[in-house]
Amino acid sequence: MAEPAATTGGPAARAHDLVLAARDGDRRSLARLLTAVENRTPLAEPALREMYPLAGAAHVVGITGPPGAGKSTLVAALIGEVRKAGRAVAVVAVDPSSPITGGALLGDRVRMQSYAGDRDVFIRSMAARGHAGGLASTTGAATAVLDAAGFDLILVETVGTGQSEVEVAAAADTTVVLEAPEMGDEVQAIKAGLLEVADLVVVNKGDKPGAQRTAAQLRAMLVAGGGPKVGGDPSQARPRPKRPEVLITTAATGEGVPELLVALDRHRSSSATGPTDSARLARADALVWAIVAERLRERLRAPDQSDATRVTLAAVADHRLDPYAAADALLAVLGSGSASPARD
Amino acid sequence: MAEPAATTGGPAARAHDLVLAARDGDRRSLARLLTAVENRTPLAEPALREMYPLAGAAHVVGITGPPGAGKSTLVAALIGEVRKAGRAVAVVAVDPSSPITGGALLGDRVRMQSYAGDRDVFIRSMAARGHAGGLASTTGAATAVLDAAGFDLILVETVGTGQSEVEVAAAADTTVVLEAPEMGDEVQAIKAGLLEVADLVVVNKGDKPGAQRTAAQLRAMLVAGGGPKVGGDPSQARPRPKRPEVLITTAATGEGVPELLVALDRHRSSSATGPTDSARLARADALVWAIVAERLRERLRAPDQSDATRVTLAAVADHRLDPYAAADALLAVLGSGSASPARD
Numbered sequence: 146m147a148e149p150a151a152t153t154g155g156p157a158a159r160a161h162d163l164v165l166a167a168r169d170g171d172r173r174s175l176a177r178l179l180t181a182v183e184n185r186t187p188l189a190e191p192a193l194r195e196m197y198p199l200a201g202a203a204h205v206v207g208i209t210g211p212p213g214a215g216k217s218t219l220v221a222a223l224i225g226e227v228r229k230a231g232r233a234v235a236v237v238a239v240d241p242s243s244p245i246t247g248g249a250l251l252g253d254r255v256r257m258q259s260y261a262g263d264r265d266v267f268i269r270s271m272a273a274r275g276h277a278g279g280l281a282s283t284t285g286a287a288t289a290v291l292d293a294a295g296f297d298l299i300l301v302e303t304v305g306t307g308q309s310e311v312e313v314a315a316a317a318d319t320t321v322v323l324e325a326p327e328m329g330d331e332v333q334a335i336k337a338g339l340l341e342v343a344d345l346v347v348v349n350k351g352d353k354p355g356a357q358r359t360a361a362q363l364r365a366m367l368v369a370g371g372g373p374k375v376g377g378d379p380s381q382a383r384p385r386p387k388r389p390e391v392l393i394t395t396a397a398t399g400e401g402v403p404e405l406l407v408a409l410d411r412h413r414s415s416s417a418t419g420p421t422d423s424a425r426l427a428r429a430d431a432l433v434w435a436i437v438a439e440r441l442r443e444r445l446r447a448p449d450q451s452d453a454t455r456v457t458l459a460a461v462a463d464h465r466l467d468p469y470a471a472a473d474a475l476l477a478v479l480g481s482g483s484a485s486p487a488r489d
Numbered sequence: 490m491a492e493p494a495a496t497t498g499g500p501a502a503r504a505h506d507l508v509l510a511a512r513d514g515d516r517r518s519l520a521r522l523l524t525a526v527e528n529r530t531p532l533a534e535p536a537l538r539e540m541y542p543l544a545g546a547a548h549v550v551g552i553t554g555p556p557g558a559g560k561s562t563l564v565a566a567l568i569g570e571v572r573k574a575g576r577a578v579a580v581v582a583v584d585p586s587s588p589i590t591g592g593a594l595l596g597d598r599v600r601m602q603s604y605a606g607d608r609d610v611f612i613r614s615m616a617a618r619g620h621a622g623g624l625a626s627t628t629g630a631a632t633a634v635l636d637a638a639g640f641d642l643i644l645v646e647t648v649g650t651g652q653s654e655v656e657v658a659a660a661a662d663t664t665v666v667l668e669a670p671e672m673g674d675e676v677q678a679i680k681a682g683l684l685e686v687a688d689l690v691v692v693n694k695g696d697k698p699g700a701q702r703t704a705a706q707l708r709a710m711l712v713a714g715g716g717p718k719v720g721g722d723p724s725q726a727r728p729r730p731k732r733p734e735v736l737i738t739t740a741a742t743g744e745g746v747p748e749l750l751v752a753l754d755r756h757r758s759s760s761a762t763g764p765t766d767s768a769r770l771a772r773a774d775a776l777v778w779a780i781v782a783e784r785l786r787e788r789l790r791a792p793d794q795s796d797a798t799r800v801t802l803a804a805v806a807d808h809r810l811d812p813y814a815a816a817d818a819l820l821a822v823l824g825s826g827s828a829s830p831a832r833d
Contacts (some may be wrong), residue, residue, distance in 0.1 A: 190813055193811060193812065193813065194811045194813050194814070197805075197808060197811040197812060198808055198809070198810075198811055199808075200808055201807065201808035211556065212555065212556060212650065279652075280652050286812075304650050304651075306556060306648050306650040306651055306654075307648075307650055307651010307652055307653055307654050307655075308623075308624050308651055308653045308654065309651055309652045309653050310650075310651050310652065311651075422806075425806040425807075426802060426803065426806045428806070429802050429803075429805035429806040429812065429815075430802055432805065432812040433801075433802060433805055433812045433815045433816050433819065434782070434786075434816075436812055436813055436815075436816035437785070437816045437819055437820060438778070438782060440816060440817075440820060441781070441785075441820075442778075457777075458770060458773050458774055458777060459770065459773075461541075461773035461776065461777055462766075462769040462770045462772070462773040463545065463769070464541060464542055464543075464544055464545035465542070466542075467537060467538045467541040467542055468537065468541060468630075468773065468776040468777045468780055469534055469537065469538050469780055470538070471773075471777045471780075472777050472778075472780035472781045472784060473784075475777065475781055476781060476784060476785075479823075479824075480823075480824075
């Protein structure tokens, strides 16, 4: 499993030390491991190689919904509820604010700062940036790290308007879609799409007028539901076993939050139908393919290949070469290279 | 360039007929080509191989912003303005409403139906679905098809909250970020992130109170701007040559829209600094990598390999194998296969 920590001070040895410390409860080491995984530093591979086989026990809950539905407030309320039960909880908040610098602190998230001194609460903001497909893979790696560090419940909060962000939420063991009463047309359309990935639907801001009506409308819409959980890729298809429950919460006051936690635990038990369910397969698929793509890009950008790669891509940019011919040219380079793809 | 249409009635021959008809102004053929590209049917490859080298002349304008900023209304207003000048315009609206069934008609988009009889206006809704990285690649392919069909201006409308969607907009020749006065906290944070990809910033709903103040705030924020246009991938980095202009429009009445069109044309001229600019390189990169990934997946899912692939991914899902070991196992299979990656 783990890389032998042969080179003292090398990435594998340093990763091993951090993993031991993180599993022993050291939050700084855990944070460094997450940074390594997020930024794909040289520590990422040895750390994940060691931690991944130690993970697999946590319940990963995706929480998504349109902007303004109150996701961060609900996450804060859930943390409070989980802590009352004495359980440890980690949050991965995929920050929608920046594809680049990533990490403006959202107003709501300030509430969570009250858990800063609690060793059994760990909150991590992650930028929605990087390579195509990187978000699902980075989030999957981060949940594996948190899982291996002993967190039994991991909440992954994403804004439910982007493709990648919805895929991230949908690859959770349990996907909660948050709605708020009375939103604009565009937001309504987003809601309709999100329902297709929901295991649980929560109408938040339950104290606002229209909450009960919104819940009733959603229940009516969901009678007609069913079908695959996520389309496009066969590994991500997941038949929805039954129509999702619709709950009402008022996250700001905590109303309905205990019932939501009960529903989450119930879904966890009921969805444990076999050792390899499709949500876990989707997470594995995203992780593995991102690494395959990363390894291929590394090879094509290695000093002996990077000029050829650049020239090929520039020819496509200038419309002198079609992208299929370019792809075949790059694949030919890969095929004629070393058959062993091992890191060296 | 084009596949020889050897097999009568084969995909290449049918694609060739559709390409001829589409370039001759037949909108049904154009729609069929776009469907082929979007769904990656057997027509997609021969169609794109033929059309891609014919493209490269169009001005691709990305229009993004948070939900509720009025993107669709502005696109409709821009169409009107462009048509006054007698120019042909195509719109690719990346629909945020569904990652799966994709395509609920947004309220605003109904306005565009008034151009249904106009041969020089072509509007296409695209679902934000598919493989990771698929959105940028599918959009790039669609703009190439529209470009080859003779559209000189192509507007790509995306909701600016998701990673993929922002990347799509940022890979346009000119990226317009739309803002509206007075939005909530979460939306404000989204705005801040979006500014980093803007070539032009438009404060829409200019008739609302606070529009002038919002524009002034944005101008102040942008003085501190600069840096790469899109991070993560070197091919997508693009130094912003100067700080983006901030305009005010009221799309619903058309106020400020002529000025926006002038600004778009000005940016097009000023950004034509060389034959291979970085936005085009980013589009090419997305297209080529998606095809490389598709080819690799095809090979790993071919009948002689699919069982091994499934077993490998299931082992990762069950945490019996780490994702790096799995990636290396899959790459070893690819490396030991035929060195020629040609379609056969």
